[in-house]
Amino acid sequence: MQVELTAEDRAALDGSRGDAAALAMRLLVAMAGVMEAPSLIDVSSAHIDGCLYHGRAGLDFARRLAAGGGQVAIPTSLNVSSLDLLHPELVRLDPATAAEARELMDAYVAMGCRATWTCAPYQLPERPGFGEQVAWAESNAIVFANSVLGARTNRYGDFIDICCAITGRAPLAGLHTDEGRRATAVFTLEGVADALASSEAGAAAVGHAVGRRTGTAVPAIVGLPARTPEDHLRALGAAAASSGAVAMFHAVGVTPEAPTLEAATGGAEPVRAEAISTADLRAARDELSTVGPGTPIGAVSVGTPHLSLDGLVHLATLMADARPTVPVYANVGRDVRAAAAEQGLTDDLERAGVTLVSDTCTYITPVIRETAGPVMTDSAKWAWYAPGNLGFDTAFGSMEECTRSAAAGLVVRDEELWGD
Amino acid sequence: MTELPRVLAPGTASGELLVLDEPLSLWGGMDPATGKLIDVHHPQAGASLAGRIVAMPSGRGSSSSSYVLAEAIRAGVAPAAFLLGEPDAIVALGALVAGELYGMEVPVVVLDRETYASLVTGARLEVIAESSHRVVLTAIA
Numbered sequence: 001m002q003v004e005l006t007a008e009d010r011a012a013l014d015g016s017r018g019d020a021a022a023l024a025m026r027l028l029v030a031m032a033g034v035m036e037a038p039s040l041i042d043v044s045s046a047h048i049d050g051c052l053y054h055g056r057a058g059l060d061f062a063r064r065l066a067a068g069g070g071q072v073a074i075p076t077s078l079n080v081s082s083l084d085l086l087h088p089e090l091v092r093l094d095p096a097t098a099a100e101a102r103e104l105m106d107a108y109v110a111m112g113c114r115a116t117w118t119c120a121p122y123q124l125p126e127r128p129g130f131g132e133q134v135a136w137a138e139s140n141a142i143v144f145a146n147s148v149l150g151a152r153t154n155r156y157g158d159f160i161d162i163c164c165a166i167t168g169r170a171p172l173a174g175l176h177t178d179e180g181r182r183a184t185a186v187f188t189l190e191g192v193a194d195a196l197a198s199s200e201a202g203a204a205a206v207g208h209a210v211g212r213r214t215g216t217a218v219p220a221i222v223g224l225p226a227r228t229p230e231d232h233l234r235a236l237g238a239a240a241a242s243s244g245a246v247a248m249f250h251a252v253g254v255t256p257e258a259p260t261l262e263a264a265t266g267g268a269e270p271v272r273a274e275a276i277s278t279a280d281l282r283a284a285r286d287e288l289s290t291v292g293p294g295t296p297i298g299a300v301s302v303g304t305p306h307l308s309l310d311g312l313v314h315l316a317t318l319m320a321d322a323r324p325t326v327p328v329y330a331n332v333g334r335d336v337r338a339a340a341a342e343q344g345l346t347d348d349l350e351r352a353g354v355t356l357v358s359d360t361c362t363y364i365t366p367v368i369r370e371t372a373g374p375v376m377t378d379s380a381k382w383a384w385y386a387p388g389n390l391g392f393d394t395a396f397g398s399m400e401e402c403t404r405s406a407a408a409g410l411v412v413r414d415e416e417l418w419g420d
Numbered sequence: 421m422t423e424l425p426r427v428l429a430p431g432t433a434s435g436e437l438l439v440l441d442e443p444l445s446l447w448g449g450m451d452p453a454t455g456k457l458i459d460v461h462h463p464q465a466g467a468s469l470a471g472r473i474v475a476m477p478s479g480r481g482s483s484s485s486s487y488v489l490a491e492a493i494r495a496g497v498a499p500a501a502f503l504l505g506e507p508d509a510i511v512a513l514g515a516l517v518a519g520e521l522y523g524m525e526v527p528v529v530v531l532d533r534e535t536y537a538s539l540v541t542g543a544r545l546e547v548i549a550e551s552s553h554r555v556v557l558t559a560i561a
Contacts, residue, residue: 027513027516027517027520030513031513034428034509034512034513035507035509049484050487052487054487055453055491055495056491056494057490057493057494057521058490060522061517061521064520064521157484157486157487158484158513159490159513159514160509215443216478216506242445245443245478245479384461385448388458
């Protein structure tokens with residue numbers, strides 16, 4: 001199928017809007033072909049993941065765009081980077097890598113992107129509304145935008161994200177269309193206690209289990225409490241986007257496009273329908289843990305994706321009397337951190353022994369110091385990727401299990417939470 | 421449905437086939453400095469992807485995989501080609517960007533179910549992927 005281009009698209013493609021716009025449009029047209037999109041559509045915002053340094057190739061690409069006069073055409077936020085610009089001493093990268101990482105960040109800012117440096121752009125005040133077409137990268141942000149906000153984005157990633165931002169265009173396919181958003185798999189919570197189903201850790205375990213089983217399909221989840229808060233939905237989405245390629249889920253009776261199961265599936269018979277039990281959630285928890293209860297830990301890391309203000313309040317409450325015996329790290333975006341500082345929350349947290357990390361994240365760059373052992377985390381995404389990225393053993397649990405573990409210096413399990 | 425096979429990124433390659441038992445997120449799953457499979461949850465963790473023709477049923481996980489693939493291609497440790505069971509824009513993009521930046525080609529092809537099912541780890545293959553639907557897979561000695 002040949003993608004149909006407007007006169008403006010063609011002008012960009014033939015180079016009359018500069019070399020950067022031509023390269024961006026060339027890659028967009030190629031992607032439209034891969035996605036079998038009939039045409040391109042306007043998008044109103046972009047979120048860029050390409051600013052996180054993984055080697056020279058990303059810098060070469062950004063330099064090529066910058067040299068070709070690349071400037072974003074729509075409001076564009078930036079994902080985490082490899083550096084904490086507010087606290088550079090926290091990150092122990094070798095100087096050459098740090099210099100290239102910094103140059104990469106500067107290149108994106110020079111192209112007109114906002115220096116937000118967060119993986120949670122949905123926490124920024126200007127987040128997209130229901131039905132809005134956007135081009136977002138970062139798997140947890142993508143799944144949140146689609147599922148929780150009802151905005152529409154495909155799984156954009158490094159390179160194509162800035163192409164969308166420079167052209168203001170994206171291929172009309174997949175999750176940008178009504179058909180692409182319908183659930184084709186249904187997962188029903190069966191016999192899961194209210195306490196677990198209405199906990200953030202439980203939601204993350206559901207997401208992990210669903211992601212493992214769905215692959216790239218859009219799943220509908222039945223049985224989550226009607227008042228499941230945004231933070232739990234994002235934990236679910238982040239987990240499902242890590243263990244699978246989930247870019248959108250429906251939580252029936254909770255998320256905006258799923259008032260009923262029929263609305264989520266469009267009335268079609270699902271390709272698969274499965275139950276999720278408490279035992280499945282324990283299995284998910286254990287798959288996210290390379291060490292078990294009672295194992296001494298070296299650190300605790302919470303906030304992947306970056307903590308919300310509610311998450312920081314919860315952490316401050318739990319940490320107030322925790323007296324940690326190991327380092328505790330909390331990742332938080334600079335905007336949320338500033339809001340928290342106004343309320344005195346950041347002072348409270350630092351006094352309680354928490355190291356706040358901004359602009360980056362403890363699972364992608366060496367922040368956590370020579371730890372004497374495994375890391376406990378409340379993040380399924382952290383637990384899933386850190387063993388490969390950083391070589392840590394991990395234990396996954398609720399934020400309360402994390403803070404209790406920080407006090408005890410070993411993995412503490414809340415058997416009541418995870419029990420039948 | 422578009423007819424298969426489909427070429428998502430063109431090129432020519434030859435090498436030893438590695439059929440992955442599960443999808444792999446290249447970000448967090450392949451070390452872009454060595455080409456090693458580093459996802460500890462993956463059944464083939466520890467395998468080398470460098471220079472091999474990698475077959476995988478579909479993509480998975482992080483949207484940073486395009487960057488990791490382009491970087492591995494630049495560093496000369498990427499797979500020689502990808503044979504996919506389903507289209508994956510993220511893998512295709514990494515290959516296309518490496519082509520734009522460095523003129524280095526790693527073909528990415530979607531195969532029909534029957535051909536994909538016939539792939540066996542260890543076989544040596546030549547992949548010729550021209551534009552759109554022209555794909556030639558040849559067993560070599």
